[in-house]
Amino acid sequence: MKYMATYDLMETIRNTNEWMGASARAIASYPAVAMWPGPGMEMLRAWGEVTERSFARMVTKPDWGIDSVPAEDGKDHVIMVRKVVEKPFGDLVHFCAVGRAERKRKVLLVAPMSGHYATLLRKTVMSLLPDCEVYTTDWHNARDIPVSEGKFDVEDYTLYLSEFMKEMGPDTHVIAVCQPVPLTLAATAYLAEQDPDAQPRSLTLIGGPVDPEANHTEVTDFGRSVTMGQLEETMIQQVGFKYPGVGRMVYPGLLQLASFISMNSEMHSNAFQKQIMAVTKGEASEHDKHNVFYDEYLAVMDMTAEFYLSTVDRIFKKREIATNSFTVEGHPVDFGKITTVAVKIVEGENDDISAPGQCLAALPLLTGLPESKKASHLEPGAGHYGIFAGKSWRNNIRPLVIDFIDANSEPVKPAAKRTKKIAAVK
Known part of the structure; x- marks a missing residue:
């Protein structure tokens, strides 16, 4: 193949x-x-x-399609998507509401790299925009990245997240959805040791496979039933001459789409x-x-072969996150080093992608974090999509996440009294 x-x-x-x-x-x-x-x-x-x-x-990247957001001044403010950090495999982008007062809640929404574009979180972004300054990871299609840019695996992904967190500063609240949950946790632990002052104030981890063995699904069963050699031979292909990434080894989006559709054909x-x-x-x-x-x-993107294979091997098969044995560039990542970042787990009762228990497994790993900074929520009747973009998210989960962010934000200091008189304008 x-x-x-x-x-x-x-x-x-x-x-x-x-x-x-x-x-x-x-x-x-x-x-x-x-x-x-x-x-x-x-x-x-x-x-x-x-x-x-x-x-x-199938070969078209969707637009964000977020034109404006209402504000307390009664006006609709135009949304501009601005690149804050540009990198070969993904950017950090900010949804700027032009002319609106800056929101005190600064949120980094970590989008999955699992076959779909970051625009899959469009409704999540829209729901947060009225109350937050929203940033998100915008991952690039591997077929469009020249081979000369090198590799991109789970360790590179973790380092990208660490860099994005550093760029945004310590007043950031991170929300990770599905696939990036374990690597977002790893990026935070990595910062806890390498640059503690750059850690975010809170992590909200939504429906991700921290420990795939905690509750089996079709996804985990597939991961356990095939060897890495079989995966490499049957799932990995080389980008053709039509795209800038010609020659790059990838897990094609079209192949991923076929898998998605076959699950509910x-x-x-x-x-x-x-x-x-x-x-x-x-x-x-x-x-x-x-x-x-x-x-x-139907809009799908290719993943680099090394990212796909290392995800299956290290996250699902070897369970390096679940067993606290993950490394980045040879440095062990110890989740016990996280001592100040509040962590909230959100799961869906009917989630058939990351079943209940898989994400909750993050909390026992945080041995250095006080119990008062740990929280969890299981949404009754919710499936995978519903916990971050559906009715369950809008009506129940989003308000809980906003409250969690507020509870772990730095109190706003009162403005200092002025001691000098301001000269009158003549």
Whole structure:
């Protein structure tokens, strides 16, 4: 599998399906077709429209699409996405509300690098913007990164997070979602020893695999059932000539997407059949529920081979985080060194990706942290997506996270009284 031809074959199949959809839509839209009315051509046009859109989204990075945020002054303030730190494999970006008073809560939202872009957290960002200064990690698609930029594995990821935390300063509150949870914990422990003053004030860890063996899921079962050699031979491919990262070894986003869909193939099949019928009847729209969801879900990115393989090997198989044996550049990372950073765990009762218990396993590792700085929440009935972007997040979890941030923020000092009179303006 580790060949350019395999990667290019997948891209060729995707491109062909996009072309077939576009062709079907165009053919069924000719005015002459209307001379022989019938449902067949309308269904062909609808199939073509849905197919073309779906396969085109697979290689398109979504926009953040956050135009403005309301404020207490009654105005909507324009949002500008500004790069604070630019690095080859990912940037630290800030969602600036132009003209709005700066919020005292400064939040770093750590996005997953698990096949989707950081825009998967769009709704999470939108929900935090009214009350916080929101920063997030914006990971790059590995296919677009030249081989000359070198490797990127779990240790490099950890060092990136450490650098981002240093840049933002000690008044930061970090929220990590899913895949980056164990590495965010490792980055904090690394700072606790290397640069204690750069540690954030709090960590909120949402649905991540700190200890995959704490509660098995299909994901953990897969990780245990295959060898690293099998993974490398079957999952790793070489970026083809179409992209700047030509020659880089990656775990392709299209392969990851196929895995996602296969886990709930019947649900996805029914969703697309319903959408084709909706388009046929003229009941679909550009921003209907189906398109909003699948425009994001189908947009996938490649991961570097070394990041994917080291994640499976060191996080899932060897359980280096769970056993407190993780190292960064040869330096042991000791979670017991975290003594001042408040940590809150959030899990979903029905999470089938990181099941309850996997994330909670972080708290026993924090042997140097007082119990008063540890907290946890299990959201009843919530699945994986719901604990960071769904109704459970909006109605229940987000208020708890905001309260946790406030409880672990530095009290605002009263302004010092002025001792000098200000001269009147003539």
